[in-house]
Amino acid sequence: MAPPPACPAAPSAPRLLRTALLLLLLLAASRRAAGAPALTELRCQCLQTVQGIHLKNIQNLKVLSPGPHCAQTEVIATLKSGQEACLNPAAPMVKKFLQKRLSNGNSS
Template sequence: MKLRPSATTFCSRSRPPHNLRVLLLLSLLLAALVPTTTGQSHVKDPYLEMRCVCLNSVSGIHPNGISTLELIRPGAHCDKVELIATLKVGKKICLDPTALGVKKIVMKLLEGS
């Protein structure tokens, strides 16, 4: 069994073997598909995961505990509106956007800003 290719099989002027070209193309494709890790644990783009972010929703919370609200519109990733509240302690929770108490909180926060 020969481990070295012969000069007729592969030389510097000839094209690389077909398998090598396919492997190179596959590795470039995989490198483009896999996101790079930058140390951030939370994905900013909700469309990247292609699924709903909120699995469970809370129907009421005290508005003084909320620091920011994030609204994610329905799309290909999820068929419902998602409302994510970041609390002042740093925790993120999902709010039910159809609940009357949550609608009042959103209106109160919009009036304040």
């Protein structure tokens, strides 16, 4: 009669403890990252600007002042379609739109 097949060796206690500790640390780190407030990017968000957006397609406008993250003023338009587009803050159309928004008290 043949002997019963050998069971694979169970992981040793120290190895099992290290694995469990590693999993707990990864879980804690992922929960912290998920619940942490989003930090702003430390670089310019607008690498290129677009031309030819009709003012009626703009739902919201966000103006980011120059600072340590970026040396230039950035104008980010949220379109009614939900897309975001960077506008040239020096463009006459953008200046006019910003002035109109400020005079109406609807600035964002």
